[in-house]
Every structure is written in C-alpha cells, then in structure tokens.
Amino acid sequence: MAPVVKIEDLHKIYDSGEIPVHAVRGVSLDIHRGEFVALMGSSGSGKSTLMNTLGCLDRPTRGSYWLDGTDVAKLDSNQLADLRNQKLGFVFQGFNLLSRTTALENVELPLLYSKKRMSAKEMKDRAMYCLEIVGLSKRYDHMPNQLSGGQQQRVAIARALVNEPQVLLADEPTGNLDSKTSIEVMGVFQKLNDQGITIVMVTHELDIAHYCKRDLILRDGVVVRDELVQDRSVAEQELQRLAEAEAKAKLIGNPVPAT
C-alpha cells in the first residue's frame, strides 16, 4: 500500500534575509496509513519547517512531496488550500479557535470552505458528530473562553476531524496544557489512531512522544533518528494511575493545619 505521505530529498532554504537559511537539508520520509509519528527536535532543527511543508502551508525549495498520491509541488495556492481542507487536519499549540464563536461553529469552519456542498443541517450534524468523538457534544454552544485549555484543544481536534482528513497534523498540541490534560489529549489521539487515522505530531516532551508509535528526531535539518517507540504509554492506563495516586495522596496526606 502506497504511503499517505511520501517525501524525497526535501530541502527548504529561506533566503529572505542576508544569509540564506538552509532549514531542511534533504529529508526523505514515508508515512503509511495508520501511523502515529512523533516529530522531535530542538529549536532550529527544522521541524516546524517540515511541519509547514507537510501541512501544505509552504512549498519545498527542492525535493518532492506526495500527499495521498498528489504531487504538492505542482499545485497553486488555491489547490493547496483545497488540499489542506480535504486531506489534512490541523491541531495547533495555541488551539487557534475563533474567539466569540461557539465550539460548534468552530468545528463547522472547515466545512464552510469545503468543495462539497452541504446543507446547514448536514454541516451541523457532521460537526456535532465530531464533537461527540472528542467528548464535548454537550458543550457545543460554549465559546472558547468558556472552555478549559484541554477542552479547547479537543474542540480543535474535532475541527481537524470534520472533513475526514487523511492525516492529522498536530504542532505541539500539548504545549500549552498541564500534564494531566496533556495525557487526556493524547488519549484522544490514541483513540483516533486506533480507528485508523494517521497522525503526525511535533512535540518537545519525551514522555508525550512515548504515546506515539514512531519517533523521528530532527537535528540541523536532517533526520538523525527514526525508530519505533518501545513500551508505548497508554493514556487510559496513565490517567488511571494518576487518579489512584491522587486518591492515595488525599488519604494519607496530612491536612494543612488551620492557622
């Protein structure tokens, strides 16, 4: 089966400044359907550039990129936009929900720009279904500022899912979340991955990368390590362990004396 993402000798050079910056220097990569890839690397390693290229927001300087069999280099900006809309789902570090817009309408947003014509009812049903997947259907009419960080990120995941993308791209999705909420979000990703959705995720945190199936490490624009994750964390178990620890702490912990 053909890989859903195929990159060959990808280069990206930024020459807007005085000195051209060679951000990505020859990355080749195959990602198959159903994979769950963590993309790691320090700042300046080129992972953001690689993500932008994978997300069809940017075009490579050299090399080629096939997304689900489409040669991305040949597309104009409108075709790229359609590709992003149809084949990719984005989850950002800062959630990037539209403020003062309900969760439901945020999720509907990609449908609005879809080539498929849908009635208002179909759009709403589809968006509600996606909110259901991330467990937020009851809060469909909440504004982002009425939701916690973890809930906002789940709305963002629902939005990423609404057009049934081939690949879900997450750029440090847990970067703004506390550890427990991070695990919850990883739990959502694992569940989605179990249903067969391909996920590529940038992260700084090694323990978060442990929830993925494959770990890619980038340094100075090249892939320096590409390996399968050994003894993978399972979010459900981790959450349970966390809950038990909390309960225990409450039982044995000395109450703070009243002053």
Place this chain on the structure above:
Amino acid sequence: MMRFIITIKMALRALRRNTMRSILTALGIIIGVGAVIAMVSIGNGAKAQVQNAIAGLGDNLIIISPQSQNTGGVRGGAGTGVTLIPADADAIVTDLQEGSNRVMSVSPYVSGGGYQILANGLNWRPQSMLGVGPDWPDIRSWKVAEGNFFSDDDVKAASKVCVIGKTVADTLFPEGSAIGQMMRIGNIPFKVIGIMDVKGYSNNQDQDDVVLLPYKSHMTRLSRRTSVNSIYVKARNEDVVERVKTDLTDLMTQRHSGVIDFQVQDQAEIAALRNQATTTMTYLLGAIAGVSLVVGGIGIMNIMLVSVTERTREIGIRLALGAHGKDVLTQFLIEAILLSSLGGMMGVALGIGGSEIAGKYAGWAVEPSTPAMVIAVVFSSLVGVFFGFYPARKAAAMDPIEALRYE
C-alpha cells in the same frame, strides 16, 4: 447561497462584536446620507410649492413687468421700475383684445399692503391688498363665491368698493354676511360687494387673506401712484401664448418709444426661473453628498484596515483550514459593504425623520424623494465596495504561516 448567508452572518457578528466602533465608523455615512435626504426632501417640498403657486396663477398667463430700475448705477431687482401705467393695459385691450381673439383678458396689477382695515369694530391687516381689473377672476381662475366682482365702471370711477377673501370675511364678519358691509381701509370707507371662493395656501401664504380693489381706487385713494406693478394678460389657449407674447412685446416697445424697459414672461418661464435656484441647490447638495460619502468611505477603509490587522490570526486560521484568498476577500468586503449600506439606510431614516421634524417646526413643506433614497443606499453600498476592497485584498493576500504566527 448557503455559504453567502453564512458569510453575511459572520460579517454581522464581526460588526456586532465592536458595536460602538461600527456605529462610529458608519456615522460619516449616516450623517452624509441623512443630510442629503433631509435637504432633498425639503428642496422637493419647496419645488412643489413653487410649482403649485405658479400653476395657481391661472392658465396661459403672460405677465408684463417693468425692467429693473437703474438708479445712479445701482441696479434694482426685477419689477422695481415704474414704467408701466394703466394706459398700457388699456392699449392692450384696444389693440390686441379687441383686434384679435387671441387675448382673453387683461388686468393691471397693483400691490401694496400695510393698510389697516377697520370693520365691524374689528381690526385686521391682510397679507395683501391688490388693485386689479374686473377680469381678475377670469385670469386667476378664481370664482366669486358670494356677491359680485367689481365692474369696468367701478374701475373707471375709482369706486370705493372691494371684494374680499374668505379669511378676511371670516375674521371681520364672523356673524352674518359681509356683503354690503362697510370697511375702512386706511381710513377710507369701502363697501364689500363680493367674497371670493376659498383658494387655500400656497407657498405658505394664505391666499384667502386678501382684499381686492379696483386698481384705480387703489392707485388714487390708497397708494397714490401712477404706475402699476405689472399687467396680467391671459391668452386664449396654449398655442397662441408665443404669438401673444410677440404681439405684446411689439406693442409695448412701440408705446415706450422703442425702449425695452419691460419684460414679457409666460408661466413656464417664471417657473423655470424659480426652479433654476432649486436646481442649483440640488447640484450643491449632490456635491456635499459626494464629499461626505468619500469622507465616510475613508473612515470605513481606515477601520477595515485596523480590523484586518487585528484579525490577522483569524485570517491565518481560515486560510490554514482551506479558505481561498477569494473567501477571505469576500468576507471582509461584505463587512465593509454591510457597514456602509446599513449606514446609508440609517442615514435615510435619519434624513426622513430630520426633515419631518424640521418641516413641522419651521412650517416647510416636506416631500421625501424615493429615488433619492434608493440612490443614497445604492451609492453608500458602492462606497463600501470601493473603500472596502483594498483592506479586503490585503487580508486575502496574507501568507497563512505568517498570519498564524502573528501575535
């Protein structure tokens, strides 16, 4: 279509998010359109009044009035000359009315008010006190309601008789008929022999607040003058008006020894003259409207530019999620158009309300113009398109990566 409705909803929401800002932005358009609508309504009202007044003069009317007088190099207004005398009117009767069937009736016209009337123990100062000939009711298409109009003999004898308007009759003789009653006008007793039909208001003037005297009585007993203000001539029908005008000009030129110290005008010319001022006013208003719409448009452009910068991140999100540049352009353009056309509509409402109020308090006739309203709204929408395009294009041309990074 579906998408279009959603886009409009989004735009409305974006405008509501900054209600105060939206209102202030649209204010330029609101005031501009409002002012124009109000002025057009009032101007239309004035125009209609002028037309009514001129139509009310009577049909196929020709007026001869003296050319303006020059005294020591100072040119007075039209009609200030004193060159027309009753004999001119007599000549028109003998030469033109009796010689052909083109002239129906002729009447000199002498005005001059300010005379106090005393009758029945009551005081009254009518708006106008006119000296006219016996043909006056025919010329003005104005019937005598009660009694009779004065005759040629009354004119020749400068009889002390008068015909009064309904207002004068009702004021001075509230009980019983005015016919046969005596009135002292400037201390000279006149006998009321007739009451005119109700003519109503024209140009805010009560046309029934009038006293009509034989012109000779007016000239010899009250105003003590030898010239008349003008001579009214009624042509038989519309087709002969031009011919009569030529005849009148020839006759008067001959009588005035070749000096053209008079002017001969028909109703259409008078109407055109009066409308000219209104037309100039309309152009001026149009210019003001144009300027205020441009100023309002610049305000909209300014705020839209601010809005685009403020919402860079939103634009980035939309672009990342698959919006085409065109979608973003449409979104911002619709916002600008909504802002300006809603402003235009509010301006129309303000203009109508404002002119109604002004009309009520100042006593002006007000006539809102539907075409002006439609044009105002359409034009303000166009302003939105024109001034919204640049900011919208700026939004559409954003790079999604840059826009998403924008803080």
